[in-house]
Structures are given as C-alpha cells and as structure tokens.
Amino acid sequence: MNITLFGATGRVGSTILREIEKEHQVTVLVRDASKLLSTTSLKIIEGSILDERLVEEAIENADMVISAIGTDKTTTLEESIGYITNAMKEHGVNRIITIGTAGILQSRTEPSLLRYQSSESKRRLTFAAEQHEKVFRTLEQSSLEWTIVCPTYLPDGNAKGNYRVEKDFLPEGATEITVGDTAGFACTLLQSNAFNRSRVGIGY
Template sequence: MSKILILGANGRTGRILVSEAIAAGHEVTAAMRTPQALPGVEVVTADLRDPTSIETAAKGQDVVISAIGPSGRKASGLYSDAARTLVSALTNTRVIAITSAGVRHDDPNFKRVYRLLAGTLMKEAYDDMRLMESTIRASSLDWTFVRPSRLQDEPATGTYRVEDNQTPLGGWHVTRADVARFIIEEISAGNWSRRRPTLAQ
C-alpha cells in the first residue's frame, strides 16, 4: 500500500484514478483548490501555484499523481506552473504526471490530424506540457510522464499498448479508465521510472 496524493482528483480522469487507487488498497488524498467531498478519500485544500500548500499536502505521501488539465484549449501556464511548484515543494516523493502523446512533436506514429491540432489550435497547451516535462526532468525527482493518445470516456478495455516516448503504431485513442489503471499498477510495479510511457489501443 502506498500513500498517494492526486492533483486534479475532481476531473474526469482524476475521479477514475481515485476509484482505482482505493480499489488497489492505497491510501488516497485528493488535493483541490476548491475542496469537494469525494467518497473514501481525505480531501485537502491546495493550490498548484502555491508551493507551500502543495508541500503541506504532500507531506508523508509516497507518490504524487498529476491529473491536472485546463477547462478549455488554453493551458495559461497551468502545467509549467505546476511543474515549478512540484520541483520546489517535493524532495523524495515520486511524481507521475499525465501529459499527452502529442508532447513529442516528431512522434512518427502520432496520428497526422492530431499532430496538426497540436501545432495549431492546441499549440499553447502542448508547449506548456513540454515545459512541464522539461522542468521536472531537470530536477532530482523520480518522475514518470504518462502520455495517452486521444482520451475516451469508455470502460477499461485492458487491450491498450504501451511504448516509451512514441505512440504505439496505428494507435490513436485510449480510455481514461485504462490510463488510470496503468498508473495505479505502475505505482507498485515501478517499471517506468524516468520514462515516458505512451498509451494507445
């Protein structure tokens, strides 16, 4: 059993992460800027742009999972600000952060239509995710960046594929439930430390 702090726990992927972590027997804390009750977990107030609040929330935790995301297309510095906060606030805590397959702009297997979106309408968000990754990679933290392809709100399939730093050939989508299950299983397995698992069916 691990003690896990989940950032973005009230989001679509975050809520599934909470359920999967509880089912796996972990002790879960949800960090939110505006707290709301979540069954089976401790909820704490924390702001991703406030290192002190994150340091307090992460005290005693084994793993911090970042499932954060903006409400619209623009990240407005959310990912990079969160990265700087985590680097400042954490010492011996493992970080698992969800970014996107599109973060690698030259991924040979990333579907062309999504590559175009990542370079146009979603460019600001993807640039900010890249900055998040580079900031955390440059630190002494033990990190894993989970890069899903297009996220779908469907039940877990168990048929997704994983490759390091590139999209599995022919893959273009994956369910949030599969991503959450992969992350929770990785906490115990520890197979992807300082690597960038990219998920797709």
C-alpha cells in the same frame, strides 16, 4: 502507501482516485471538495494548486505523487510543477507519475522533434502541448523518479484492457485510448519502475 493526488476532480484524476483509494491512504488538493465523487477515506485539502504552502502540506507525508492536472487554457500546469517538485525534494519524496499528452512524445517521422512540433500532429492549437512539454522538461532536469503517461485522443469510457504502450513514442497506428484505460495504466505504475524517467505513449 501514502499517495498525494493532484487533479482528483478531473476525468482521469477522478478515475485514478477510485482505484487507489481502495488500497492506499490518499491526500488530495482540490479547488472545490464538493466535486469529489468520494470523500470517505481521503485527506482533503481545499485550495489552489498555485498556493505553494498548500502544495507542500499535501506532499509532506507522501510516499508518491500522482498529478492529473489539466491545462485548463491557463499556465497552471507550468506554474504548479515547480511547486510540486520543490515540495517533493523538501520532503524526500522521489516518485511522481503524471498524465501528459501524446503531443510530447517523440515524432517517428522527425525524430528530433516532439509530435506536436512535427507533421504528425493534426492539431492547430499547441498551447496544451507546450504546457505539458514544460512539465516534461522540468522533470527531465530533476533527479526525481518520474513517468509521464501520454495518451492520444482521450474519449470517456471504461477500461477495455487491450491497449498498447511504448516508451517515448506513440504505438504505431494508435488513434485513441479511454479515460478508464489511461487511469488503469497509471495505477499499474505504482508498483513498477519499468518506465522510470520516461514518457509512455498509450493507445489501442
């Protein structure tokens, strides 16, 4: 399978890359190729995710897109999703898996709200969640086959394998999930439509 991966030098993205490059042809668009942990079998495009031409070049031969772009205290996430979805439509690519945040899952206590908008959220700053919500709304309004993996507190760490997942909600009592398990779960979605057009909460 030809997979385009955005965010390949980040914590979750680099872990996903290690998994998928073993069995798939991977194209990455990165600002700094020297930060890639592996380059042996990759097609590397160096430049900005906000360069629409480069985004289209990265996606043109893809069967699937994975986005692990972080918020980075900028509006990059919000701006780039439009370029990504437009390029996918242009080249007939239907499947996208993105890494989001538990803040954009539905609140259990206030079901009409997202978690970051409700009393469930303990975070004072909502900018990152707002950016992820804009990605969610863009995908929700598209005809694409999308899944947003929504981890709660995300410490570094290898996969343990004993995580729980739930469609549109954070599993009850979940407080954290490692980078390794978040990336590992995202990779299981390459061959599964179980959470098509859904957010997925993940945690221990």
